[in-house]
Amino acid sequence: MDQIFTAAFLVPLLAAGVRMGAPLIFGSVGDVLSEKTGVMNIALEGEMLIAALLAFMAAYSSGSLLLGVLVGGFTGLLSALVIAFWGISRRQDQSVVGIMFNIFALGFTNFLYRATFGVRTERASVATLETIRIPVLADIPYIGEIFFQHNILVYLAFIGAVAVWFVMKYTKFGLQAAAAGENPKAAAAAGINVVRLRYIGYMFSGFMAGIGGAFLSLGNVGTFTENMSSGRGFICLAITILSRWNPLFAVLAAFLFGTVEALQLRLQAMGADLPYQFFVALPYIVTLISLVIFGRNIRAPKDLGNAYDKESR
């Protein structure tokens, strides 16, 4: 236990927490905006998973990581478009459509990966995104290593979170988006196109989830494994709630979960005297507990999850 409370252990742990939290930031920040407009992105998990595979395949075949990341983002966006069509335009139950998509994504990625790469002992892999040291800041002791020595996507995650926060808080678009999720009828009466706003919110969420998926395959490991998202999409949904729909708090929560993930990997490696399944389960246990503790007295967007029908009274 002694070795845990040393800088040599903690600093890399926190740095890994930031790195592992980044895909969660992408997923949850997008979902925050989407939920603000009134649509929950239950399909985050599936969108991330498909994007992780397609991003990897694009990078593998072209050799360009940038192309891979872009393909990831647009995969998420297109997935979201399909789901939005059913959930928003056709007014199907958003949860049902989302869960169906998650199931589809799992089967589809397994199939596509095996059909493309076959079953072999050595996994196909690509180089991972390179680390960018931010000049000056990276040299601050501890802080520099934790926050300023990461790949480009980690920085983009932070910038994206701040940008979404700013747009939501200070622009007319943000005000209108949240109005669509609170009281779509009142929003429509104020001249807002509720359906269009919800599409924008949802597709943005899909795009962000896609980047998060690309991060999973290209950011850390440079390869794709089956069910690689392994519940992160759902953790993102929990983060959205914990953050009380505030992108900045979502960053904090993502950092917490990233750190727990990093910790469990380390504890496993240290060979603690517990079955490894316990460590694997740790992030999910923390999710559950924190939802129970912090999930009270929260106020979700009032019209979250409801289909908006102009004609109804």
Add this chain to the structure above:
Amino acid sequence: MERTPLLELKGITKTFGDFTANDNINLKVYRGEVHAVLGENGAGKSTLMNIIYGIYKPDRGEISLSGQSVKIQSPRDALRHGIGMVHQHFMLVGMYSAIENICLMGEEKALSLTNKKKTEEKLIELKKQYGIEVDLHSPVEQLSIGMQQKVEILKLLYTGADVLIFDEPTAVLPPQECDALFDVIKNLVRQDKGVIFISHKLEEVLYISNYITVLTRGQITGQIRTQEADKETIVRMMVGEDMLPPDFAARRAVGTPGPVVLEGEGLYARDDRHVYTLQGVDIQIHAGEIVGVAGVEGNGQVELAEVLAGVRKARKGGRVKIDGQEVSTKNASAFIENNIAYVPADRNYVGSVPDFPLYENWILRNNHPPMKGPFLDYGKIREEAQKAMKSFDVRARGVEERSANLSGGNLQKFILARALGKHPRVLICEYPTRGLDIKATWFVRDRILRAREAGMGVLMISGDFEELFSLSDRIVVLYGGRIVGEVRPEETTVRKVGMMMMGVSGHESN
């Protein structure tokens, strides 16, 4: 000299299928005047307003603004032409402040920064100009209904509305906030706005308007300057010459009432905020009498009715007896079993389940619905509901209609039909005619009297003196959760009862 009207409707006609909602409507609204449109539920008032506001397109007819003929295709068009509507259900985002709600509108680009400061300055100016006192910074959901209504009015003024349509604005307001609304409306017309005021309440129309148009079944059945109008003329315009207000008081019971059927002893109860609003009440209801309960709202009347109907628990050892047998107030089942009927104040959420069709609502508060073996006999249920709807004149598209789509009067008749359908021993009703139009009110009162005549005991809570005095055999007055007086309506005056309600004089000593 003829002034140009601010808004003029010429020959507006609108049909839905073979139903004529508006038939050749002509109407003029001048600057600085309140034009009241009076009519029963379903008389076509809302249709007409929706036409002015661009939600419906008229089949025929013309709308002019300041003499110019205009086409209004959508609410946005209407706003652009300076026509604004205060809906009955406010179009406000609850968690936003008044300022934010108003920032939502406007023509700026989506990604432009919201300029709350500027909006606020303009709103403060408008507040001053029109004498509207309202909190601009708290989330509107924390404001009272009356305040939210003022936010709606501010919103319309902000967008530059010249004609303001108020769609039954007092229906949602508690009485003490109505006066404040009338003050605002007076200020609006003083500042040269034109106001259309829709209502089915005679008194307020006579009080606030300059001109009255009466709509009946889609047609104008009377137009008159308010100065020249009195209550009787207008009632005649509304219901036709052949119908006169029934004399309910003449049907007061003579002779002695029957035995006690429902009895409460030492009743204490808490309201929804866990405050004891009922503080020790003894009451007896005999067969064949109507006991009216008067009181300023919040003095325990509703809790009293709810305890006696079995939907609220009696506390501190209070007991309820039916035919001398004590029953538990833990839940309503014993009350339902003993055939105590209940017509709650909240028709939409307590009296019915808004998303259920009427035939499903029909078997609420019923322990023994028609069964076929272990299953509900829906055929029979529908049949029962249909029959009752016919005999109570409930106008709906059929038993499949969701109860949410019924107007207040029709829903109340439906609930009353359900309550009386089982020939209850006692009928407990809270504010039975609140929000109903004249004809529905008469209908409901007639049915309550008929119930009494059939030997039921009735407990009726009401805020309407006319109702209390013409229907009740005796009136108990509640103040501070206690009975402060019991009077016979023929032996007292409205003023005396009003004083008791305020807690001024204790018992009827004078």
